[in-house]
Amino acid sequence: MAQKVSQNKTYIAVNIPENSNKAVRKSFWSVFKRDASTKKSKEAPKEVAPATPRINKADLARLLSLAKPEKWKLFGAICFLLVSSTVTMSIPFSLGKVLDIIYSSSENSDEARAKLNKVCGVLLCVFVLGAICNFGRVYLMSVSGYRMTQALRKRVFSTIMKQEQGWFDKRSTGELVNRLSADTQIVGNALSSNISDGLRSIVMVCAGTGMMFYMSAELALVGLAIVPPVAIIAVIYGRFLRGISRKVQDSLAGATSVAEERIANIRTVKTFSQEPREVDSYANAIKEVLGLSYREAKARAIFYGLTGFSGHVIIISVLYYGGVMVSSNTITVGNLSSFLLYAAYIGVSLGTFSNFYSELNKSIGAAARIWEIIDREPIIPMKGGLVPIAPPEGHIQFNDIQFSYPARDDVRIFENFKLEISPGKMVAVVGPSGSGKSTLAALLLRLYDPAKGQVLLDGQDIKEIDPSWLRRHVGTVSQEPVLFSCSIRDNILYGADDPSKVTEDELVQVAKEANVYEFVQQLPDGFDTLVGERGVMLSGGQKQRIAIARALIKDPKILLLDEATSALDAQSEHLVQEALERIMKGRTVLTIAHRLSTIQNADTIAVLRDGHIVEQGKYQDLLNIKKGAFRELMKHQTFQGNIEKT
Numbered sequence: 001m002a003q004k005v006s007q008n009k010t011y012i013a014v015n016i017p018e019n020s021n022k023a024v025r026k027s028f029w030s031v032f033k034r035d036a037s038t039k040k041s042k043e044a045p046k047e048v049a050p051a052t053p054r055i056n057k058a059d060l061a062r063l064l065s066l067a068k069p070e071k072w073k074l075f076g077a078i079c080f081l082l083v084s085s086t087v088t089m090s091i092p093f094s095l096g097k098v099l100d101i102i103y104s105s106s107e108n109s110d111e112a113r114a115k116l117n118k119v120c121g122v123l124l125c126v127f128v129l130g131a132i133c134n135f136g137r138v139y140l141m142s143v144s145g146y147r148m149t150q151a152l153r154k155r156v157f158s159t160i161m162k163q164e165q166g167w168f169d170k171r172s173t174g175e176l177v178n179r180l181s182a183d184t185q186i187v188g189n190a191l192s193s194n195i196s197d198g199l200r201s202i203v204m205v206c207a208g209t210g211m212m213f214y215m216s217a218e219l220a221l222v223g224l225a226i227v228p229p230v231a232i233i234a235v236i237y238g239r240f241l242r243g244i245s246r247k248v249q250d251s252l253a254g255a256t257s258v259a260e261e262r263i264a265n266i267r268t269v270k271t272f273s274q275e276p277r278e279v280d281s282y283a284n285a286i287k288e289v290l291g292l293s294y295r296e297a298k299a300r301a302i303f304y305g306l307t308g309f310s311g312h313v314i315i316i317s318v319l320y321y322g323g324v325m326v327s328s329n330t331i332t333v334g335n336l337s338s339f340l341l342y343a344a345y346i347g348v349s350l351g352t353f354s355n356f357y358s359e360l361n362k363s364i365g366a367a368a369r370i371w372e373i374i375d376r377e378p379i380i381p382m383k384g385g386l387v388p389i390a391p392p393e394g395h396i397q398f399n400d401i402q403f404s405y406p407a408r409d410d411v412r413i414f415e416n417f418k419l420e421i422s423p424g425k426m427v428a429v430v431g432p433s434g435s436g437k438s439t440l441a442a443l444l445l446r447l448y449d450p451a452k453g454q455v456l457l458d459g460q461d462i463k464e465i466d467p468s469w470l471r472r473h474v475g476t477v478s479q480e481p482v483l484f485s486c487s488i489r490d491n492i493l494y495g496a497d498d499p500s501k502v503t504e505d506e507l508v509q510v511a512k513e514a515n516v517y518e519f520v521q522q523l524p525d526g527f528d529t530l531v532g533e534r535g536v537m538l539s540g541g542q543k544q545r546i547a548i549a550r551a552l553i554k555d556p557k558i559l560l561l562d563e564a565t566s567a568l569d570a571q572s573e574h575l576v577q578e579a580l581e582r583i584m585k586g587r588t589v590l591t592i593a594h595r596l597s598t599i600q601n602a603d604t605i606a607v608l609r610d611g612h613i614v615e616q617g618k619y620q621d622l623l624n625i626k627k628g629a630f631r632e633l634m635k636h637q638t639f640q641g642n643i644e645k646t
């Protein structure tokens with residue numbers, strides 16, 4: 001074991017001779033620490049079934065658990081709510097008192113005036129207090145709502161990021177974006193503003209009912225007779241709404257996917273002049289949403305109409321029966337007026353409560369979609385496993401690999417596939433389109449796990465190694481590298497473990513090696529030039545060279561070059577190729593190539609057909625095989641023309 005200093009980095013270098021036996025290798029790997037949170041790859045977890053349209057205690061408890069971090073703010077808001085509701089509920093009672101004072105004024109007007117002044121003065125103070133409390137309630141509830149939505153979004157996004165590639169293959173970006181934005185918003189609203197309004201209406205209904213019974217139990221029973229049937233209708237409506245709201249959100253997610261994909265690929269849409277067709281396909285997608293929304297609107301309208309009507313029924317029955325009671329002197333005019341106002345408040349509160357109830361149902365549907373994501377354990381963890389203390393040697397073996405993509409598990413890509421790449425060597429994989437070349441790169445990066453067999457790195461199954469450590473040591477440059485909409489500097493540093501530790505000199509050095517430095521210097525903002533979304537402001541070759549620099553910045557031991565030069569013109573290809581040749585030195589390289597220039601110097605060329613290696617050897621040796629697969633391939637692919645030259 002020796003200490004090695006390279007580009008300002010210090011490693012504990014553990015050298016294992018190539019011919020070391022298994023026992024030595026085992027002891028080498030045994031010095032690696034197993035992370036406490038080690039998670040081996042698991043069987044595919046069962047996807048959580050869509051939520052059944054029924055509120056159960058567990059759903060509700062889980063939904064409310066999201067409010068836990070905001071408990072003090074919510075507690076404050078509830079205190080304000082109780083005070084402001086008490087203030088509101090004191091109005092009818094006070095009004096009744098004022099009316100009775102006015103009615104009694106004929107006996108002693110001065111005394112009545114003094115009482116009136118006093119009552120109105122007290123009422124004014126109480127109303128000011130009510131206004132302050134309302135402000136506090138609305139402010140605290142809204143702030144908690146925003147914070148809960150934000151925390152939920154963060155949690156959903158971090159769970160999405162943790163999922164393995166196969167999970168994403170089966171989902172559309174639009175669907176995930178919809179869950180992240182719309183569903184979280186619905187849940188956040190339900191837990192704040194809606195709950196606030198709901199609680200307020202519950203308090204008002206309870207207090208109002210209490211006051212009505214206090215004033216006249218007989219009249220209260222008459223007025224509230226309509227409440228039980230309305231409650232039953234509310235429960236039925238709630239169930240219907242949950243079902244329909246899930247359908248609306250799902251079809252909205254579908255429509256978002258359509259828009260998202262078209263906007264992301266606007267260049268292709270424009271190239272084929274397909275804007276009108278895309279407008280139509282989006283219009284069709286939202287038409288479905290509209291159809292479902294109509295059904296939701298109908299149900300909502302019927303329900304609101306009904307609750308509104310029941311409120312009025314309460315008022316009219318109180319007015320009628322109360323009128324009879326006043327005429328028989330069993331209740332005063334003031335008390336009847338108070339009673340009527342309480343009845344009106346209850347009517348209004350029932351309306352607000354029904355709104356709260358429907359939003360709560362909607363949010364339980366939205367929360368169910370969010371739990372589906374949050375509860376999912378990725379099959380391939382983000383972190384965890386063996387963390388070697390030294391960089392890998394770069395010995396790669398694909399051992400009897402059997403593999404199908406999760407999104408199309410009926411199609412076998414590899415069956416008993418074998419390939420070995422010795423440390424520091426370059427293996428080029430060539431073959432017809434769809435033969436599985438890029439899949440090899442994906443398996444090596446452990447974006448997918450094979451169903452059978454192993455990918456070994458320095459003799460160790462990569463399933464046992466921490467995936468983030470593995471990917472740190474594998475640099476990738478693909479045919480169409482994706483850059484992020486930030487500066488060139490940030491795009492290159494994206495490849496670094498800790499961008500803050502990369503010095504300007506290191507950045508310049510990497511940029512020079514990747515043939516980036518020259519063109520960056522000609523840009524007015526240099527490394528700080530913004531590249532636009534997915535690097536749209538750069539040419540294909542420039543993007544590729546930045547991608548090379550991005551792969552190089554982490555000084556990887558293994559390089560994966562996936563058709564890195566096939567989309568470029570001769571000049572760009574030359575610059576990219578030159579950079580690639582420079583960086584390949586001293587590294588294990590797996591290149592998936594279409595061009596002669598990339599593979600001529602390969603130590604081995606493997607010819608892939610339908611997931612099997614049909615020929616393997618040096619360039620010239622393969623070329624000499626008459627009617628060989630490589631020769632055939634050369635004739636029919638991009639290599640054409642080169643064969644005559646060689």
Ligand SMILES: Nc1ncnc2c1ncn2[C@@H]1O[C@H](COP(=O)(O)OP(=O)(O)OP(=O)(O)O)[C@@H](O)[C@H]1O
Pocket residue numbers: 169405406407408413431432433434435436437438439440
């Ligand atoms: N994410 C995926 N989900 C399902 N099937 C996939 C996926 N990616 C690739 N495939 C299928 O796997 C097979 C091998 O694909 P792969 O990309 O490895 O081929 P390739 O040899 O690299 O092709 P090309 O030279 O055209 O890039 C193809 O039939 C392809 O349709």
